[in-house]
Amino acid sequence: MLGPVRSRLIETLSGRSDRIPSWVLRLEDGEDEGFFAPGSAPWxxxxxxxxxxxxxRALLLQALHPGALAGVREHSRYREDPLGRLAGTIQWIHTVTFGSxxxxxxxxxxxxxxxxSVVGTYVxxxxxxxPYAANDPxxxxxxxxxxxxxxxxxxxNWGSPIPGGADGYVAQWATAGELMGVEDPPRTAAELRARIDDATDTGDLRGGAEVEEIVRFIRRAPLSPVLRPSYRIVFxxxxxxxxxxxxxxxxxxxxxxxxxxxxxGLVLRGAGVLLGEHTQAELAARRRLARLAGSSGEGQDTLEPVDEAGTPSPAVRNPQRKESE
Structure with missing residues (x-):
């Protein structure tokens, strides 16, 4: 009974349910350890x-900046291909987190x-x-x-303790901001809060009809019917x-x-049961690290076998978890 739910969830997050995306498989082939180590705050x-x-939450908060909102409305295909946009974002996050x-x-x-090419004007x-440009610092x-x-x-709110606490995560993930051209990203939780307070208190953020239109779309995201009850809770x-x-x-x-x-918490625990303990991106990264260390390494055998087309065995995130019928 859970098989269709898991397939739809995997398809929503990765853009496909029949095989592991090729970009995930390539994470095993990197030639250095990456910016973040296993057990780090970003991992x-x-x-x-x-x-x-x-x-x-990130989509909702980002939409309050009229420049960011204009870029999404005028240049993004979020209405025509929302899952493709989501899959692209996940690819970047996991590549920076787990890749070389x-x-x-x-x-x-x-x-x-x-x-x-994401340029234009906004009020x-x-x-x-x-004027706005997506690459503007x-x-x-x-x-x-x-x-x-x-x-x-x-x-x-819903996760395990973060190594190094909130400051550890903000400081380490600042590297991702720098990779995207951010000048002097916040490096402590207090600095992060101050940036948000400043944008809010100075009136840089704005509501209005266009914001509410995006909110309605996010609230009623075009998901498979089997996922909608859980998504309403997530929203x-x-x-x-x-x-x-x-x-x-x-x-x-x-x-x-x-x-x-x-x-x-119940919904997220259920998602964990369906998807498994580790993402395929993390497992690929662990295989790469074991190879670079010149040993089998703990968890090397947990990256499930795939054929040349990238078709995985039934458990897409955790190969040792059996399919629920």
Whole structure:
């Protein structure tokens, strides 16, 4: 009974359910250890189930910057291919987190190349018309801050302890911001909070009809019917972690109508059962590290065998977990 649910969930997150994406397989082939080690804060945060909540929260917070919103509305195919856009974002996150340094740099450069054409104008929070470019350091900084805050907050609510705490995650993930052209990304949780407070207090963030349109799309994402009940809980969980002033700008209730924390924990634990303990990206990274160390290494045999087409055995995330019928 769980097989169709798992297949739809995997397809939603990776863009396909029949095989491991080729970019995941390439993570095994890198020639250096990467920016982050096993057990580091980014490995723990980005390998956990709270990322399902974090992704939704990041989209909501990013939409409050009118420059970021204009780029999405005018250049993104989020309506025509929302799952493709999601899969692309996951690819970048996992490549930077689990890939070699060379792969992380190349992946970030590819994203910046795609962003070169994302230019235009927008009306800022003060009513002035301004130019925007996706690779502009100011805009990239907001995207990085919103992302970091979302993943940190979601993991603090529903995840395991973070090595080095919140400061450890913010400091280490600043590397990803630098790869994307962010100048002086925050390196402590206090600095991260100060950046968000500054953007909010100075009026750089803005609500309105266009923001609420994006919120409606995120709330009613075109998912498979088998995933919609759980997604409604994930969406409410993401909203519950936002500050009341940000909810107000998004056109969302300032207070939770229903308690969602415990229910969200159940949904995330269920997702963990379906997907397995480790992502395929993490397993590929562990295989690479074992190869570079010149030994079999713990977990080397946990990367499931695939054929030349990249077709995996039934368990897509954890090859030792049997298919639930």
């Amino acid at each position: 723990v945060v980005h390998g956990g189930m709270p990322t399902l909540v974090a992704g939704v 340094r060379g792969q992380a740099i190349a992946g970030s450069e590819m994203v910046k190349t795609l962003h070169r 800022d929070g003060h009513g002035s018309t301004r 100011e805009l990239a900084a907001w995207v990085h801050v919103a992302f970091t805050d979302a993943f940190l907050t979601a993991h603090e 409410r969980a993401a909203v519950s972690t936002l500050e009341p002033r940000h909810r107000r700008l998004l056109g969302l209730p300032e207070r939770d109508r229903l308690p969602v924390h415990a229910t969200t």
